[in-house]
Amino acid sequence: MIEFKDVSVRRDGRELFSGASFQLHPNHKIGLTGNNGTGKSTLFALLLTQMGTGDTEVTLDKGEVSIPDSWHVAHMAQEVGASSQTAIDYVLGGDEQWYTLNEALSDLSSVSDDQIGVLHQQFDEIDGYRTPTKAAQIMAGLGFNTAQHDLPVEGFSGGWRMRLNLAKTLMSRADLMLLDEPTNHLDLDAILWLETWINSFTGLVIVISHDQAFLDATVGHILHVEQQQITLYTGNYQQFIRTRHERMAQQQQAFEKQEATKAHLDDFIRRFRAKASKAKQAQSRIKQLERMAELSPMMADNPFSFQFYEPAHMSSPLIELSKADIGYSTTPLLYNANVQVTPDTRLGLLGMNGAGKSTLIKALVGELGVLTGTYQVSDTLKLGYFNQHQMDALDAEATPIEMLRRLAGKTSDAQLRSFLGSFDFRGERIDTPSKLFSGGERARLTLALIVWQRPNVLVLDEPTNHLDLQMRQALTVALQGFQGAVVLVSHDRELIANVCDELYLVHDGQIDEFDGDISDYGKWLSEKRKQENSSDKGANKKGKNKKANKKFIDKDSVSRETDNESGNGNPDKSKSSKKKFANSKLAENTAVSSLTKEEQRKLAADQRKLTAPIRRNIEDTEKSLAKIEQKLVNLETQLANTELYEEGRKADLLKLLDEQTALQQQHSDHEESLLMAMTTLEEMEAEFE
Numbered sequence: 001m002i003e004f005k006d007v008s009v010r011r012d013g014r015e016l017f018s019g020a021s022f023q024l025h026p027n028h029k030i031g032l033t034g035n036n037g038t039g040k041s042t043l044f045a046l047l048l049t050q051m052g053t054g055d056t057e058v059t060l061d062k063g064e065v066s067i068p069d070s071w072h073v074a075h076m077a078q079e080v081g082a083s084s085q086t087a088i089d090y091v092l093g094g095d096e097q098w099y100t101l102n103e104a105l106s107d108l109s110s111v112s113d114d115q116i117g118v119l120h121q122q123f124d125e126i127d128g129y130r131t132p133t134k135a136a137q138i139m140a141g142l143g144f145n146t147a148q149h150d151l152p153v154e155g156f157s158g159g160w161r162m163r164l165n166l167a168k169t170l171m172s173r174a175d176l177m178l179l180d181e182p183t184n185h186l187d188l189d190a191i192l193w194l195e196t197w198i199n200s201f202t203g204l205v206i207v208i209s210h211d212q213a214f215l216d217a218t219v220g221h222i223l224h225v226e227q228q229q230i231t232l233y234t235g236n237y238q239q240f241i242r243t244r245h246e247r248m249a250q251q252q253q254a255f256e257k258q259e260a261t262k263a264h265l266d267d268f269i270r271r272f273r274a275k276a277s278k279a280k281q282a283q284s285r286i287k288q289l290e291r292m293a294e295l296s297p298m299m300a301d302n303p304f305s306f307q308f309y310e311p312a313h314m315s316s317p318l319i320e321l322s323k324a325d326i327g328y329s330t331t332p333l334l335y336n337a338n339v340q341v342t343p344d345t346r347l348g349l350l351g352m353n354g355a356g357k358s359t360l361i362k363a364l365v366g367e368l369g370v371l372t373g374t375y376q377v378s379d380t381l382k383l384g385y386f387n388q389h390q391m392d393a394l395d396a397e398a399t400p401i402e403m404l405r406r407l408a409g410k411t412s413d414a415q416l417r418s419f420l421g422s423f424d425f426r427g428e429r430i431d432t433p434s435k436l437f438s439g440g441e442r443a444r445l446t447l448a449l450i451v452w453q454r455p456n457v458l459v460l461d462e463p464t465n466h467l468d469l470q471m472r473q474a475l476t477v478a479l480q481g482f483q484g485a486v487v488l489v490s491h492d493r494e495l496i497a498n499v500c501d502e503l504y505l506v507h508d509g510q511i512d513e514f515d516g517d518i519s520d521y522g523k524w525l526s527e528k529r530k531q532e533n534s535s536d537k538g539a540n541k542k543g544k545n546k547k548a549n550k551k552f553i554d555k556d557s558v559s560r561e562t563d564n565e566s567g568n569g570n571p572d573k574s575k576s577s578k579k580k581f582a583n584s585k586l587a588e589n590t591a592v593s594s595l596t597k598e599e600q601r602k603l604a605a606d607q608r609k610l611t612a613p614i615r616r617n618i619e620d621t622e623k624s625l626a627k628i629e630q631k632l633v634n635l636e637t638q639l640a641n642t643e644l645y646e647e648g649r650k651a652d653l654l655k656l657l658d659e660q661t662a663l664q665q666q667h668s669d670h671e672e673s674l675l676m677a678m679t680t681l682e683e684m685e686a687e688f689e
Contacts, residue, residue: 001025002047002176002204004230007063009039009046016042020063020230022223026175029198030206031215031237034225036440036468040208043225044178047206048075051176067176074172076179080161082154087144090153090164091135094171098123098131126173138167141193142186143353159185170197179207183214184465188491189352189525199672210468212237213493220665235661243658304474306422306448308482311456313380316342318457318485319364324373326356326363332371333359335509341457345485348496350514350521351506352528357489360506361387361461364487384455386463391442396435400425400445403434407452423448424471439466447475456484464492493518614681621674628667635660 007020016039024030032040046058050065051073074094083090093099101123108116123129139149142163148156153164162185169177183191195217198205206223209215215222215237222233222240233240269286319341325332333356341347341364351357362368363375365385395403404416420430423444434442443466450458458479464472472492479486479499490496496503496518503514503521514521638656643649 001066001068003064003066005064005066007046007065008061009042009058010061011039011042011058015061015228017225017230018062018228022230022232024204024206024221024223024232026204027202028204028221029219030204031219031222031240032206032208032225033215033222033237033240033469035470036438038225040225041180043223043230044075044180044206044208047176047178048073071175072173073176073178074169074174075177076166076169076182080153080158080165084152084154086150087139087153087156087164088132088135088149091139091167091171092132094168095131095135095173097126097173098128101126101128102131135167135171138170138197141190141197142167143190163190166194175203177201177203177205179205179209181208181210183209183211183491186491187353188350188493188521191491192522192525193529196672199669200676210464210472211492212469212472220662234658236665239661304422304424304444304471306419306451306474307478308451308458308484309454311343311382311454311484313382314343314456314484315378315380317376318342318345318378318381320374320376321363321370322374322376324363324370324375326359326368326370328359328368330371333509334363334506334511337363337373337511339364339504339511341485341487343456343483343485345487346499346501347485347487348500348503348518349487349489349506350503350518352525355506356509357506358461360511361459361487361489365459380456382454382456384450384453384458385461386446386450386459387461388465391439391446391466394434394442394445397433399431399433400448401430403445403449404452407449419452420448440468440471443467444471451478457487458482458484459487461489462491463488464490464495611681611684614677614684618674618677618681621670621677625667625670625674628663628670632660632663632667635663 002024004020004022008018009016032043034040042058045056046060046065047067049056049058050067051071053073053075085093092102101119104111105119105123111119136146136149140146144163144167153161156164166179166182166186169179182194186194191211191214195214198207198218205218207215207219217236219236220234222235222237224231224233224240224244233243235243317340319339321337321339324337325335326337327333337360339347339360349357349360359368363370365383366375366377369375400420401413401416404420405411408416417430420426425441425445425448429441434445437445443463447463463475467475472495476495476498479495486499488496488500503516503518505512505514505521505524514524516524635656639660
């Protein structure tokens, strides 16, 4: 358990949080939220400092942080340097224990026979033979194909290096995992995979993220930093928003009541302070005022409030692709594409990594010509195109107001400053060169410049990558009110669900209308992965990673050494060794073309023995689910009581809602565990057939 007791921290002379007290338990999944600059990254740095790691040291001004001495931490850094190390080696480096043992076993020339046996035993205890497979599975989940495993890290772009860094972090045998914006460089299918991975991770996870759907799917608690205070909420992000708004409303009422009391006291003091007969009472009121705790008014705190201008001219269609083959050089990536963008279009593009979404976007905006077919645009087309390249193309030396003035002509400075203020460019930031801006500020400025030009078609390729939750919410509201066409590629499911009314799926070189919503797409992706895993099994059984065998330990040779040790007076084996032995005997039995009845009975017994732990796990999980479901039914009965919603029962209501959220999270976790166990059982039984 991690415990903060009355913790206060200052950085660069500014107090970030004061009097912070909370507890974080193993297996908890925590979302760390708060506006930019409130101290989220500092909290990560403080935890790393307390655990004796990290590059930035943060010291306590006051209080105490308790972390178990035996805990290991994995932290996803925000930068990955160039390296000639291969991608798979880089990822495997995240498992330090495996990497150390593997290096030692790769060169046994200076190791004694006794030490060799110990090393093999340690390697077996950590299930080291499967570690390269685990690394390959993580890389596949994050979008890497097997051909990329042996490429050097320096050969990847910045975004893909960040994926490698995330993969390396996930490989760690950590008790505490700190993830800072892990979804920023992922597409939707990789995010959905990451959600599953986090939910199955057995340690404590603290994640900073501006992706509301991701937080809702992964966390059971929110640690919120606001006004130098850190508050721990139970529930996912949606529940946190509801609870926080209720507390804000209560605090606002308390503030208004206090302001009325202060006004009354001030009035009494002003009228009677000079009168001798009332001086004592006036002094009493002054002391009462001094003792009153200052309450802050709770106001809507989103600094962004903008809208898209109504387009001046529009005709239909605005953009049209007809029977188009699209690709690079003479090689098509997409075939027979038919896409029509009209003033009413609200189109979201879905597809797995590398399927061709960005290729289609480039064709729609005219950056990439069609190989065959036709591409036509209306004379009235006024395009607003957002992508990473647009952000990178900002004039590094120019300020926001200088860039806007180039587009605005004779518009007054007051109007320009007011417009930029709606994107939270105020004060000195308006006159700051863009080269000094963060990624989020550059993204906001790019959007501001697009909005000013009054487009009638918005083509947005991952517009939320660098935006925080408040700006994402403002962008969603603005797009909902936009009166032109929208074509959107985004891993932000909330944005797609709230803006798009039709979805196209880019897959296997085709572009088809997707019959379903964004949650159905998640199910489609899950089914696709199962199909791909099934089709890869045959190749895996024949030795898919032959190149890796030269680099990593030969499992068969280690098995032979283990057998030799057993023949020399070492009959004891670890549980994992016995399992490997049973698996190998099972494989030998199934390879026999004809078996006697006695052999068949023995084989069936071996199979039942291997699957028994999984079956017990399934049975236990089902029993736990039944208990949780009964508790949820009882809670719903209590919540149906209308008296619970009276003014004086708010504390009771919040307590029951917290209990309900915790149980719902437990129910979701158990269902996920049950699904994984049943899938494992099905796969094992299929292999026995």
